[in-house]
Amino acid sequence: MDDRRRNQVSLRGASAKEISRDALLQKVAQERELREYTRRATAVSIFIQRVWRGYIAVKKTAEQLHREWSALVDHPPIVITKTWISCSLLRPFLFSTTQLLIRRNKVPTSDIDCMNKCFRILLASITSSDAENNFCSLATGGPEERRIWMHQARKLLSLGLFILAECNISSGNQKIISLTSLAMRFLITLTDIKGWKCTTTNDFDDANIQVCNLIQLMGSKHSILYSYIRRFICRLDVPSSNHVINVVQADEIFVITATAITFALRPFHIDSAGQCPKSLNLQNTADLFLLYILTIPWLTKRLPAVLLPALKHESILSPCLRSLVIDKDKIFREMTEIEKADTSEAEVISPCGFAIGNIICLVVCADKNPMNLGGFTCGLNYALYVRGVTLLSQDFLRWLDKYKPSSTGNQLSISGRETSIAINTKEDETTYQLNLMYMDLLKPVYQQWHHVTLLSTLESGGYIQENASLTAEIPGNLQLLDIVYFYCSMLKILAMLNPGAGSLPILNMLSFTSGFLGSLWGTIEGFAFPDEGHYHRSNNILKSESEPSSIKKTKESSKAEGPRWANMLNKITGKPQTESGILCSTSSGTSHDQAGVSYNENWDVKPLRRGPHGIPKDISSFLHLFCASYSHLLLVLEDAEFYEKQMPFTLAQQQRITAALNTLVYNGLSRSCSQDDRPLMDSAIKCLHLLYERDSRRPFCSPELWLAPATKSRMPIAAAARTHEKSRNKLDDVFNAPGAVSVITVTPHVFPFEERVQMFREFINTDKASRLMVGEVVGPGAPSLEIEVRRSHIVEDGFKQLRSIGSRFKSSIRVSFLNDCGLPEAGLDYGGLFKEFLTDMAKAAFSPEYGLFCQTATSERLLIPSTAARSQENGIELIEFLGKIVGKALYEGILLDYSFSHVFVQKLLGRYSFLDELSALDPELYKNLMYVKHFEGDVRDLSLDFTVTEEMFGKRIIVELRPGGKDVSVTNENKLQYVHAMADYKLNRQILPMLNAFYRGLSDIISPSWLRLFNASEFNQLLSGGKHDIDVDDLKKNTRYSGGYTEGSRTIKLFWEVLTGFEPQQRCMLLKFVTSCSRAPLLGFKHLQPAFTIHKVSCDMPLWATIGGHDVDRLPSASTCYNTLKLPTYKRSSNLKAKLLYAISSNAGFELS
Known part of the structure; x- marks a missing residue:
């Protein structure tokens, strides 16, 4: 009963649910949208049906007309008139063909024969001298005939160009090739008034106007002419050695290509020849030609060579x-x-x-x-x-x-x-x-x-x-x-x-073009030094604009006369230029003395203090091209040309160039550098480095020039070193590294040498601290590696015991010397014996008699690896071990008595070696090479080839300078290649295995980035200290006294008197006796740790001995671990001198009596 009541419905509407206002509005809107959608869908359906029915009707009509037209062409009338061609031939042909081609977008093979017949009829008609039979006579008829002719001519142009675009040469379809050839011949004749046989003097102007209008349409903005020609040319093959094509087919392809190019150039020719009664607007034509023809890949390779002159x-x-x-x-x-x-x-x-x-x-x-x-x-x-x-x-x-x-x-x-x-x-x-x-x-x-x-x-x-x-x-x-x-x-x-x-x-x-570098520098100089006189000027200095087309001339200046080079293979000739002005000394030297250099703002070039950001675009381009070209020239420029002949710039100009680049690079690296500025910075850095290396070898700039940009803005040494070490993983990309890191990496020369030495020591201290943090044992007092060596076999014993200790080479090493009896010498090693071990090992291993290193032929007798080392037992391994020894000496601050060849150090530092550096390595070879380079006769008379002869253990070995070099004679054309190949062999290839071995050992101890703070001369100074003498006044100022001695003691006064009278070599021997090193600390004795100390050794003597004039017989001794000289209380200077000389010459270590 309850269920029945629940389902009852009230007829009065009492059971209906109420709907809200919002829901009702939404429902009405949805119904409205549905009706609108239905209406639009019906309209679209009707439109689609209409279009489709139209398409089908047009297609059927076109096909029907095409069939009727084909039958007509197969049985043409005996007399072909222009009216029949226009009305009966072209009207159905153009309609049906255009409709069908548009839909198929290709030329059907079945229609090729019909098109051939049509174009033959048209071609025959145009060449007819009877006006009634010539299709082109319509162009000079009444207004309606002219309109019809223009319309049909345009349609025929479009059809012919479409056939051209669809002609694929690589397909090998002879029918389409023949059709394209016929169609292009017709189009050429159609657009050439001279090809019309029906024109007379009276109607020539009218016909010319029609042709001009047609050609103007061809070159108009929306013309398909150039796009279709582009499609055809792009299908032509780029010729290759294995490309084979049928001779007959090639002739037709050439005809098609030639007519296509002629057709493309027709708008240009009719305008330049003045054939058109009204001026043609070539702007659109030129745009289309540039866009569609000149951008064709390999255009000049695809086209036959005989057609290129037309383009x-x-x-x-x-x-x-x-x-x-x-x-x-x-x-x-x-x-x-x-x-x-x-x-x-x-x-x-x-x-x-x-x-x-x-x-x-x-x-x-x-x-x-x-x-x-x-x-x-x-x-x-x-x-x-x-x-x-x-x-x-x-x-x-x-x-x-x-x-x-x-x-x-x-x-x-x-x-x-x-x-x-x-x-x-x-x-x-x-x-x-x-x-x-x-x-x-x-x-x-x-x-x-x-x-x-x-x-x-x-x-x-x-x-x-x-x-x-x-x-x-x-x-x-x-x-x-x-x-x-x-x-x-x-x-x-x-x-x-x-x-x-x-x-x-x-x-x-660029680098060998006469006068060009001088013109570039003239413009740059006018910008960088605006208030000073100029040595070279370009023809103008231009304000920066967005594009080169908006250049304005702002300054007039005379053109410089530069050196004259024919090309890179000829001798650089010219008269030396003279220059007024103060030049720094060009005498040879090993390093600049940068201590106490004053600031000269003339070398801090003001317009370049903001780096690339403060340079106009025009000047930036001048700088980029100048730096790139000049750095390339510096690679081959001889010292005689640079210094004596002063080519291509005087030394005063070289100073300005260097100052400008130094300021630009320093400030560019100090600030963030944009991507657009990197090419300029790359070339400027390269050029600056080459100038710096040349100046380091033979100075032409004052030391203050190199320091000038950073004088007022240098970072503190400790902060710079910490920043550098934190960013070591970014050193390969200096532009993304912090500014201080980039400056230290690229332009370390802006820091004085003393500061760079301090920075180097900071790097080492940081490394020691980091090794201590990770648990590696370093420093005095820690468990050390102990070795025993014989003084007579110091190299062999050291190599045997230390060759395989790996990273422990940086740790503390204690040395015990064995005497001639094989017993340990007296004394404990707290650092002094190890210093003696390093110096004595270096003395033995670097000796030419040992065979690993030899000395250069110059007066400096600098060291360079011997080529014979490769043939020795463990020769390469020994040289790698010596690299570790040198690295350990640098790591511990121990000075060695030897200096390396500039060439060898340059390679260790990753720097470029100039040709003239060969003169320091082998003066005789350098002299001979310069003779060959500047030989004015026929070099063949010298009977040279691309080989070099070496002597190895009495045998003569011939080495080829390049593959097949023994069969290549040196001629006037390749003599410069021979000179540089020989120099490359001597400077690089000959010592490369030994160089790599030494570098491996050195870089195991010292990071290469640390060594790049210095140039080659400074590296030798870092390794071996300063001059082969000591500054007695500096030593006296920084000496301590113990055991009862004071500065006023009689023996101390005698000691300084005797030391002052010593020869330089004797003073160095005394220093080695006390400190185990014969060289003074690099930055003076205030940096000697521990300080130099003279300790009093009291010697009691009988009164009668003193009265009788006898002096102390005891010899001086030393504690090298503490840099202490134990000096007895001598009374007479002669006795002190004799005892001191005996002690420092005995080489007896601790075993002095």
């Missing part, structure tokens, strides 16, 4: 370059769209990149002379060419930075070559080959004639134009800044894309 003409290139300079933003946007559509080659080179290569190849006329040196095409506008290519290059570099980030990571080495990239995959190999092909397109850029011709236009007015002049829209003549921008961009492109050689080809050319 090289000034009337073609100038409008395109002018359009690029005027409307670059629009051009680049549309190139981006083309890149999205073309994916075949864009992964390697963008359309913008191909435009650069194609334009460069087209502006060059390679058959100018029989030497094939090349030249520019006649009438070329140089200003447009340089600025246009520069704009394209800048956009291409942006593309490379975006899509090829790995390319920018290739850092330039000091020789200008990029690090080699391993090719591991097939894709990498393909990219490598494509990059090589692309470099062929850019080859004219790094040829001497190209650069010289551009420079010559700066004097002749900037451009050579035969038939036209620059428009008002284009800035005036070519400027030096334009050339600078051009080559800066090319340097970056080659650095990224040129496998192996990098930017070296351009640097070879």
